[in-house]
Amino acid sequence: MxxxxxxxxxxxxxxxxxxxxxxxxxxxxxxxxxxxxxxxxxxxxxxxxxxxxxxxxxxxxxxxxxxxxxxxxxxxxxxxxxxxxxxxxxxxxxxxVDYLTAPENVYLGNELKRSFLGIPVLDNGAMREKAARLLKDRLGISLGNIDQHAFFLSGGQRQAVAIGRALIQExxxxxxxxxxxxxxxxxxxxxxxxxxxxxxxxxxxxxxxxxxxxxxxxxxxxxxxxxxxxxxxxxxxxxxxxxxxxxxxxxxxxxxxxxxxxxxxxxx
Amino acid sequence: MSVPAVATGRERQQSPLERYVNILGPVAMIVAIGVVMAIFEPRFFRVTNIRIILQDAAIYMVLGMAMTIVITGAGIDLSIGSIAALSAIVMAIFIKDLNVAVYLALIAALGVGVLCGLVNGLIITVLRVPDLITTLSTDLMFRGLALVMAAGAVLQRFPEPIPMIGRGRILNDAIPVPIIIGVVVLLIGVFIYRYTPLGRYAIAIGGNRESAMLSGINVRRNKVYHYMLMGAAAGLAGIMLTGRLNAVQATVAEGFALHTIAAVVVGGTVLFGGRGTMLGTLVGVVLLSMVTNALVILRLAFFWQLVAAGLIIVMSVAFYSYVERRGKGGSDMT
Missing domain, CATH: 3.40.50.300 (P-loop containing nucleotide triphosphate hydrolases)
Structure with missing residues (x-):
């Protein structure tokens, strides 16, 4: 092939x-x-x-x-x-990073931002949603509570988040x-x-x-x-x-x- | 202490409340002190006394906000007392000896703070001197400069708004200005921590430096920013201290670095970085100010205050260790 x-x-x-x-x-x-x-x-x-x-x-x-x-x-x-x-x-x-959540880890260094009173601030809501979708749709992983720190994830979940981090860069x-x-x-x-x-x-x-x-x-x-x-x-x-x-x-x-x-x- | 991806009983879910379990310890201590004081010395709860406590805590809140970020980023700053002193002395000399307009002098005080922070940051990141050693040394340098410039004098009687900043009150004389400053700085701190790359990268740098680097984060530049922010906060604290007594000398704010670090750690920020909390720092500064005040009211000698402050730090950190061990199931903690 x-x-x-x-x-x-x-x-x-x-x-x-x-x-x-x-x-x-x-x-x-x-x-x-x-x-x-x-x-x-x-x-x-x-x-x-x-x-x-x-x-x-x-x-x-x-x-x-x-x-x-x-x-x-x-x-x-x-x-x-x-x-x-x-x-x-x-x-x-x-x-x-143990004390960041899965979405925060996925987007680390590539954060999504929105404008708040003219200053760019982190768009935590959008990152949360998109990261959850990415993990679920492309990797078939669901984390239960998306807001828990990476420290509490299992080895496989951590590995998936690490892969998600690479995939987020389209x-x-x-x-x-x-x-x-x-x-x-x-x-x-x-x-x-x-x-x-x-x-x-x-x-x-x-x-x-x-x-x-x-x-x-x-x-x-x-x-x-x-x-x-x-x-x-x-x-x-x-x-x-x-x-x-x-x-x-x-x-x-x-x-x-x-x-x-x-x-x-x-x-x- | 980066943890490799090993699947050992981590599948336990983290409850939303668990994030805040850390500040329960110090909050409990605040309540306990309140109960003890209610029994032994009701004067503790007079409005004037509460105001004194919060006014004292406000200055440490300003310092503690920036220190929380510095420590989260695996740094530490022992030079903040000297930065505050140097900023205050420069401001005082500008006003008293050089007749500079007061607002320019205020900006100069903050500028001196930022500059001192920049010096710390550059020594740490460019010369690669460890944070502790750097700020231990610059603490001496900045203090020395302040002493040289002040030449032993006590400078006093400053124009507004300096006394206003340090001891003024607004809203029918009810709310001290320093408390308002403390609250605003706390809100700024929460904002930085949750909504800016600066805060997020501090967690990443302190928690897993290599991972932060591979994510394209400029670790060194961020570290410099942390120390500049710390310097600005120290400059502001210097202004507040000057205004509080409407007088300043070069020995002001000695011991503030350790007190601030203690408050931050008591609040639940991990001394080795990677994990911090602004609300915890608020609880920490209030707790330490309460203890100091309670011991004064109970007329214990000053030396006992030191003993008590030390005890509280030990108890808090022991409490965190306990929570941590329990959280991990007790087995894989070394």
């Missing part, structure tokens, strides 16, 4: 390398993401997943490599630039989910997978980093495996098995370069 698309990919990263002093965190990694698909990135700790994501969100600058969106070269020198390009991330351990085109289910219990995980499922399709491209291969196989369209900062392989989820992906992760199966080439060939 994805491979049949014409035109340039939503996002292409080519030959991305990053070294911190003598440490080579990433070495010539390629990544292709299409609109409407979910690309899972898997790999052991230290494989370079986080570094790759941080380059995409402007936290780090790549040492080498090129990034294009819709075929146009882009540069992402800082966090602002990545937000303006429509790239946002929901981090695993990025807790919400320009978001690439959403990165960093371990969306890592801290959740089984029931909450189930609900979070449904939330991610709802996000799929349409115009947005999703990147999910996860250690949970079950989640990866359930949700992703393609799986990209990183190993020691190199691309170990890209597979279409429908065409691979858990054994193969595990083999790529631990290095017992090696076909990095060839498969990366195939991946981009499929894309173009």
């Amino acid at each position: 994805v491979s049949e698309r014409a035109g340039p990919a939503l996002l292409e990263m080519r030959g991305i390398s990053k070294h911190f002093g003598g440490l080579q965190a990433l070495n010539g990694v390629d990544l292709t993401l299409h609109a409407g698909e979910l690309l899972a990135i898997v790999g052991d700790n230290g494989a370079g997943k986080s570094t790759l994501i941080k380059i995409l969100t402007g936290v780090y600058a790549a040492s080498e490599g090129a990034i294009t969106m819709d075929g146009q070269p882009v540069s992402i020198p800082n966090r602002r630039a990545s937000i303006e390009l429509g790239i946002d991330a929901v981090y695993q351990n990025l807790a919400l 320009t978001v085109r690439i959403l990165i989910l960093d371990e969306p289910t890592a801290a959740l219990g089984p029931e909450e995980t189930r609900r979070m997978l449904e939330v991610v499922q709802r996000l799929k399709g349409k115009e947005m491209g999703l990147i999910m980093i996860s250690h949970q291969l079950e989640d990866v196989f359930e949700l992703s369209d393609r799986i990209m495996v990183l190993r020691n900062g190199r691309l170990a392989g890209v597979r279409r989820t429908a065409d691979t098995s858990r054994q193969e992906v595990l083999g790529l992760i631990v290095g017992s199966i090696r076909d990095g370069e060839a498969e990366a080439g195939a991946g981009s060939a499929v894309a173009s």
